Amino acid sequence: MAGGTAPPLIGRLVICGVGLIGGSFALGLRCAGAVGRIVGIGRRREPLERARELGVIDEIASDWAEALAGADLVLLAAPVGQMDAIMAAMAPHLGAETVVTDVGSTKRDVIDAVHRHLGRNLPQVVPAHPIAGAEKSGVDAAFADLYVKRKVVLTPLAESRADAVETVRTAWQACGATVVDMTPQEHDGVFAAVSHLPHLLAFGLVDDLARRDNAQLLFSHAASGFRDFTRIAGSHPEMWRDICVANRVALLAELDAYLGELAGLRSMLAAGDGDALEAVFERARRARNAWAEGLPVQTAE
Amino acid sequence: MAGGTAPPLIGRLVICGVGLIGGSFALGLRCAGAVGRIVGIGRRREPLERARELGVIDEIASDWAEALAGADLVLLAAPVGQMDAIMAAMAPHLGAETVVTDVGSTKRDVIDAVHRHLGRNLPQVVPAHPIAGAEKSGVDAAFADLYVKRKVVLTPLAESRADAVETVRTAWQACGATVVDMTPQEHDGVFAAVSHLPHLLAFGLVDDLARRDNAQLLFSHAASGFRDFTRIAGSHPEMWRDICVANRVALLAELDAYLGELAGLRSMLAAGDGDALEAVFERARRARNAWAEGLPVQTAE
Numbered sequence: 283m284a285g286g287t288a289p290p291l292i293g294r295l296v297i298c299g300v301g302l303i304g305g306s307f308a309l310g311l312r313c314a315g316a317v318g319r320i321v322g323i324g325r326r327r328e329p330l331e332r333a334r335e336l337g338v339i340d341e342i343a344s345d346w347a348e349a350l351a352g353a354d355l356v357l358l359a360a361p362v363g364q365m366d367a368i369m370a371a372m373a374p375h376l377g378a379e380t381v382v383t384d385v386g387s388t389k390r391d392v393i394d395a396v397h398r399h400l401g402r403n404l405p406q407v408v409p410a411h412p413i414a415g416a417e418k419s420g421v422d423a424a425f426a427d428l429y430v431k432r433k434v435v436l437t438p439l440a441e442s443r444a445d446a447v448e449t450v451r452t453a454w455q456a457c458g459a460t461v462v463d464m465t466p467q468e469h470d471g472v473f474a475a476v477s478h479l480p481h482l483l484a485f486g487l488v489d490d491l492a493r494r495d496n497a498q499l500l501f502s503h504a505a506s507g508f509r510d511f512t513r514i515a516g517s518h519p520e521m522w523r524d525i526c527v528a529n530r531v532a533l534l535a536e537l538d539a540y541l542g543e544l545a546g547l548r549s550m551l552a553a554g555d556g557d558a559l560e561a562v563f564e565r566a567r568r569a570r571n572a573w574a575e576g577l578p579v580q581t582a583e
Numbered sequence: 584m585a586g587g588t589a590p591p592l593i594g595r596l597v598i599c600g601v602g603l604i605g606g607s608f609a610l611g612l613r614c615a616g617a618v619g620r621i622v623g624i625g626r627r628r629e630p631l632e633r634a635r636e637l638g639v640i641d642e643i644a645s646d647w648a649e650a651l652a653g654a655d656l657v658l659l660a661a662p663v664g665q666m667d668a669i670m671a672a673m674a675p676h677l678g679a680e681t682v683v684t685d686v687g688s689t690k691r692d693v694i695d696a697v698h699r700h701l702g703r704n705l706p707q708v709v710p711a712h713p714i715a716g717a718e719k720s721g722v723d724a725a726f727a728d729l730y731v732k733r734k735v736v737l738t739p740l741a742e743s744r745a746d747a748v749e750t751v752r753t754a755w756q757a758c759g760a761t762v763v764d765m766t767p768q769e770h771d772g773v774f775a776a777v778s779h780l781p782h783l784l785a786f787g788l789v790d791d792l793a794r795r796d797n798a799q800l801l802f803s804h805a806a807s808g809f810r811d812f813t814r815i816a817g818s819h820p821e822m823w824r825d826i827c828v829a830n831r832v833a834l835l836a837e838l839d840a841y842l843g844e845l846a847g848l849r850s851m852l853a854a855g856d857g858d859a860l861e862a863v864f865e866r867a868r869r870a871r872n873a874w875a876e877g878l879p880v881q882t883a884e
Binding site: 476556 | 715736774776777780781782784785786787790791793794798799800801802804805806807809811812813814816817820823824825827831834838840842843845848849852853855857860864865866868869870871872874879880
């Protein structure tokens, strides 16, 4: 186009839920020059006004009809438990050219909601999950580099159009992320193991100790190992309730595998079998250290 | 004593095992002006020579007879698994005026070893456990302030002489530590809950995942929550084998309590009972955050 500037990747972007995750996506795209106009929508007006004040969004839509008019991409960045209501509300106003994606920590339940409410729009829907977060939440914590070198998992539907998948992939890449594809089943299994189960275990340990009569004595002697192990027990209860319920099939499978591991450790302890315990600890340390150093995890004995 | 300087709290200090823990005790006392001469002894010559080079100790004893001649206090700072052999070796040379203490992470097994080898010296023995550590080990990592504001648990024997207990207490206080007294049973129960169990759980989770065929895929999607939760799975396998075996009675009781907690969480998950899960998560978060902020742990519903 002689004399003109190439149009941005996304002309009109709609963010539903402008907090840390949605706000950082907006800022990342803006910094990359990959977006034209950014529209915010959400349950509460106040955070949207703050987002506009901070320059994270350009305008606030008061309803879905207004938000979706001419939209190229919609990012659903609200808690997983709200997805159902959000999709029901947006469905009547969704044109065929608007690509829809989300940031849910679980994927099969989001896809169930897609089938319930957006059954006629499947080709334009591309579910996703950015593996990023920070200690703080809310739009004040958002920053353009949150996704730099972080992973984003796409779980396209069988029906997703290739160009819709490419739009979502390219948008995340513009934010600096590395995009990988998985099936929803694979995604939910992997994150049940490396994220949802550890959260459940940490919540459980703290609860177990906090309910004791001597809780104060116990906690008063807890040190830095306990601090790190239980950091994720400070996570948001409502969010983790939703994740656990949504992903309970995969999480139950992971919990049962772990209970099997603990049964083995219990036998070694009861028998005073130091050699067997040391072999487990050594294998775990080797894998943990390899991972922490970015090396392949050693699984051979 | 007119014209003279008060003698230091400890005229001659013997450290058996001059690494991070023993070396920092030596440096802490030295900085406080609470020690005269510091003698090192250990299995290997090389770390002792390094300790002398660094000024952590003044001299190296080649055997227990030499080390213990005129000693006021002996600190046993070797791994728990070596205590038996150390006490057997030192026993024949231990005079009645030398106070003996240790830094073992478990106390009932150390006290069993005391009874086996130092049965005639019980009044001068005061077992202890400083709750401190650092990422690095070895005498090069030792520093005088390691124990400042850290807790040290004393578990005196029924037979321990009051003046021996006071010597050990005052020495740790001179290093800046807060000293608390417990029975050995209480100590081993508390640390089974807040330290030994979390280590076992972290080792177990990493081992569970590392043994899978898809271990590499799983670890490649693990993020910061997993990193913190499993940090203690990078701990020293031999040290933790010794601790788990030594404290297995208390650790089994804690593991069983935790398995009961997990059984409860498993039922909530299987039933999809989000309210019950959220109540556990909320109670855990409240306790965890209160503890992290130095407030009393809230145990009431």
